[in-house]
Amino acid sequence: MNILDKIAARKREEVAFLKEEVPAESLQLLPHFNRRCISLKENLKNSSTGIIAEFKRRSPSHPEINLEADAATVTAGYETAGASGISVLTDEEFFGGSLDDLAIARETVKLPLLRKDFMIDEYQIIEAKAMGADVILLIAAILKPDEIKTLSKKAKDLGLEVLLEVHNEEELKNAIFDTVDMIGVNNRNLKTFEVDLQTSKDLAEKIPNQFVKISESGISETSAITELQKSGFKGFLIGGNFMKTEDPGKSASEFIQKLK
Numbered sequence: 001m002n003i004l005d006k007i008a009a010r011k012r013e014e015v016a017f018l019k020e021e022v023p024a025e026s027l028q029l030l031p032h033f034n035r036r037c038i039s040l041k042e043n044l045k046n047s048s049t050g051i052i053a054e055f056k057r058r059s060p061s062h063p064e065i066n067l068e069a070d071a072a073t074v075t076a077g078y079e080t081a082g083a084s085g086i087s088v089l090t091d092e093e094f095f096g097g098s099l100d101d102l103a104i105a106r107e108t109v110k111l112p113l114l115r116k117d118f119m120i121d122e123y124q125i126i127e128a129k130a131m132g133a134d135v136i137l138l139i140a141a142i143l144k145p146d147e148i149k150t151l152s153k154k155a156k157d158l159g160l161e162v163l164l165e166v167h168n169e170e171e172l173k174n175a176i177f178d179t180v181d182m183i184g185v186n187n188r189n190l191k192t193f194e195v196d197l198q199t200s201k202d203l204a205e206k207i208p209n210q211f212v213k214i215s216e217s218g219i220s221e222t223s224a225i226t227e228l229q230k231s232g233f234k235g236f237l238i239g240g241n242f243m244k245t246e247d248p249g250k251s252a253s254e255f256i257q258k259l260k
């Protein structure tokens, strides 16, 4: 079994358990559940830089990025740096994140927050909303087209935006629904961990222009962004390049200044 299938299988077990422990009805009583979301899509459209900075302690491909990182310090730094949005990894087992990190980020910044996780059930979307997220991620590689359709509709019904992640043309073709706001091309193959920015450049023209286009993973140079902008990308998801440094906010700030 590849790592992605393994994570998705674990996620199903985890969600089945959680649903019993904390029923969706009780999540809907939390204060953020009725909060009005902030649009990442609009922020990206209106930005000349479009950086979505990610809070990530570790990953299966990089087991020790920044294990002690503190969500409040890092997300505050990202906001000061001028990021357009912040992505918070909430998977615990494989990425060392938590919903608490998301809640802390929500208390700390005004920027739109993406809950970065492996969403396979509507329950997780209710959770995302209740913890203060503005955007959810749907990964085409682990979902059937009808699942993408129902999960994205659920998110829209709750006022959340939807970022759909694809890695190849096949996934893209089967995943185009008008309940999706943004399409992200992951330059990292989540099954093999190989990274190639050419993946974004190749897929760009195949993504209909109604979607804001985001290039994800493996970005460490501002020159790469200038190139990707020429292909039509408006958003750039960057994690490791910032998180691996002692002061991710400072590193994001220098990067964004250089890009301007």
Ligand SMILES: O=P(O)(O)OC[C@@H](O)[C@@H](O)c1c[nH]c2ccccc12
Pocket (backbone or CB within 6 Å): 054, 056, 116, 117, 139, 165, 186, 216, 217, 218, 219, 237, 238, 239, 240, 241
């Ligand atoms: O750290 P990087 O190479 O800058 O990548 C960030 C982000 O794109 C990556 O964390 C990511 C993209 N899609 C995902 C899906 C699940 C978990 C993580 C991811």
